[in-house]
Amino acid sequence: MMAPTLAMNNSLPRLLQLSSQNLPVGAYAYSQAQEWAIAQGSIKDGESAAEWIEGVFLFGVGQLDLPALVQAYNAVKKQEWQHLSDIDCYVQASRESKELLLEDIEMGRALRRVLISMNVETGISKTPSFVTQFACAGIAWCISLDELLTGMAYNWLEGQVMVATKSLPLGQSAAQSILYRLCDLISKAVPRAIELSQDSDYGASLHGLAIMSSRHELMEARLYRS
Numbered sequence: 001m002m003a004p005t006l007a008m009n010n011s012l013p014r015l016l017q018l019s020s021q022n023l024p025v026g027a028y029a030y031s032q033a034q035e036w037a038i039a040q041g042s043i044k045d046g047e048s049a050a051e052w053i054e055g056v057f058l059f060g061v062g063q064l065d066l067p068a069l070v071q072a073y074n075a076v077k078k079q080e081w082q083h084l085s086d087i088d089c090y091v092q093a094s095r096e097s098k099e100l101l102l103e104d105i106e107m108g109r110a111l112r113r114v115l116i117s118m119n120v121e122t123g124i125s126k127t128p129s130f131v132t133q134f135a136c137a138g139i140a141w142c143i144s145l146d147e148l149l150t151g152m153a154y155n156w157l158e159g160q161v162m163v164a165t166k167s168l169p170l171g172q173s174a175a176q177s178i179l180y181r182l183c184d185l186i187s188k189a190v191p192r193a194i195e196l197s198q199d200s201d202y203g204a205s206l207h208g209l210a211i212m213s214s215r216h217e218l219m220e221a222r223l224y225r226s
Contacts (some may be wrong), residue, residue: 014141019151025110030103031163031224036216049164050178064203066193072135084123091129094203096210153186
């Protein structure tokens with residue numbers, strides 16, 4: 001039997017690498033205030049965890065991080081490094097608590113270090129957001145915009161399901177069922193993010209998340225930094 005002659009599209013394994021929870025950016029250390037929501041009873045089981053994750057994804061990540069990724073992708077593609085730095089400033093100014101801001105900066109710096117080690121151009125900012133560095137990797141590795149948006153969305157959703165799995169009496173099979181259901185949101189969030197990115201004023205204020213994130217800072221014992 002003859003061996004297959006078609007070459008593998010190298011962007012797919014690069015996308016999988018970028019979207020992996022094993023990417024050394026410290027994503028496992030952050031819960032997006034989910035730990036506080038669990039501690040004070042807003043999240044008590046798999047169903048309430050799924051509702052929490054869905055809401056933060058659609059109205060937080062979907063309206064800020066994903067549109068910012070679209071703008072960053074286009075800026076990197078044109079090598080508009082000052083514009084990329086401006087996107088960093090916009091995204092970080094939109095973080096509504098100290099913890100959420102620190103999460104973005106620390107993960108952005110960590111991804112920047114990884115990309116520099118791989119000779120990927122990362123822009124001019126020394127304190128970049130995670131989304132702009134994600135865009136730098138996407139352009140360098142020839143990942144399409146839709147695929148990159150999907151990868152970032154999946155990475156975030158999987159991370160939040162992992163938080164719920166570690167913090168609730170939630171088995172692995174139940175967690176996978178929740179993730180399977182939540183992944184259906186990605187096909188809605190991606191085109192919406194592209195649409196929102198056409199406006200210079202994007203992002204939504206999630207008051208409840210901001211309050212819980214601020215209160216999470218005061219927890220005496222916690223597993224997560226946000």
